[in-house]
Amino acid sequence: MTKLQSLRGMVDLLPEQTRHWQVVESVAREHFRRAGLQEIRTPLLEVTDLFARGIGEATDVVGKEMYSFVDRGDRSCTLRPEGTASVVRAAVQHGLLSQGPQRLWYGGPMFRYERPQAGRQRQFHQIGVELLGFSSPRSDAEVIAVAWALLADLGVQGLALEINSLGIPEDRKRYRAELVAWLEARIDQLDDDSRQRLATNPLRILDSKHPQTQALLEQAPTLLSTLCEESQERFAEVKLALSALEIPFHINTRLVRGLDYYGHTAFEITSDQLGAQATVCGGGRYDGLIDQLGGPSTPAIGWALGMERLMLVLEASADADPDGSAARLTTTNPPDLYLVNRGESAERLALVLAQKLRAAGLVVELDGSGAAFGKQFKRADRCGASWALVIGEDEVERGEAQLKRLHSVSSEASDASKDQLHRLDDLSGLVHVVNPLAPSNLPR
């Protein structure tokens, strides 16, 4: 029988990782709470048409990367490749937009059938923010600031913000014609890939990694200079707002977005800690999408950050700076107390005590092996617990047990860190010694 294993590109998060993820998620949740963002949870599975219409039929994501299948009711379904389309669909479907502007965040798995590599999996995870019904250039800056503050607070090193403006659809149309004409005149200097894209998606040639093409593009007309006056002014206000927020940014006239719904502000936050997958967070304005999906014409802006990449960056940042805030990810939280127990009645009592002490707010590890005391102590020590409580038949009879300090204690140990005896019918003193900060709502 062949060994079972997870599908390609589908990865398990083991306890060592989930610990890190939970730290990141709780920091993110706190940032979102303070920014007045509310969580929205949408299904992982949607009608295929949502993404085809929302993201754009011609994009690679829709064209060749979707997990689509026909369900038992003959509907074409797709595992979501991104979050924005679903959030917009939900907002439209439930009439959220008629209740005023929406400040939303979401998180969870996304699916794209791609070749896995570092920071890229077939099931991956994003956290994203969507501001629906916000048109002001200040909202662009605000939403960027939320991402920036979050990443900085998490301790991501080497952060950089790149922004560009994609203008309005007319701007892009005009620019596309201009760029195509300019490139066609120099078609002999283009690489094969770029030549291909000249017909299909000329704007994407801008972020080609081909060195020769890059050099050529130095001279090419830029989207920014083709923007209409209104778009220019809008972009200027975004920059002004970012400066006021003291967020350093770099204007990258070649920054384009892969999904069709973006216009005006487009941005990426990168980290120098990563290789090819330097973008940790990407987003932009999508004023046309909601209308396109059948909702009321509503301006909107948002971003998404890739958890896997973020975790890679944080691990690199923690290594680079062991005292930085990224290092808090790697901290463990060992139990407050290890319950050493042996003997039939002692084991039963220990089980009950463990629950009582847990209810009182302590982190308690109960040894369930019934092994020799020595063995249990060895394990207690290994797991890093600060204290051990010893319950044997003698303790059950006396109604009193030894609370033993683990690890070497410094010579001038205070009374509070010496071994001591505690009554088992009143645990409040014990709880106080082990963890004075415990909520300590001891059940009677």
Next chain:
RNA sequence: GCGGGCGUCGCCAAGUGGUUAAGGCAGCGGCUUGUGGCGCCGCUAUUCGGGGGUUCGAAUCCCCUCGCUCGCCCCA
């Protein structure tokens, strides 16, 4: 989808045609059947991701396949 590297125990690994497949970490047991951290002793891969082939002989060579990884494409 294209190109390069890799795959030996839970983890890190030695081994490059003939070895009983080193070693370390972790785990388990013992020295120590009621007191830990250290130490010592022992156990833990009939088998080298999987399948086929070459050979007297394969973890080592060849083919296929699966997976990982790096780059491209694309994207977060």
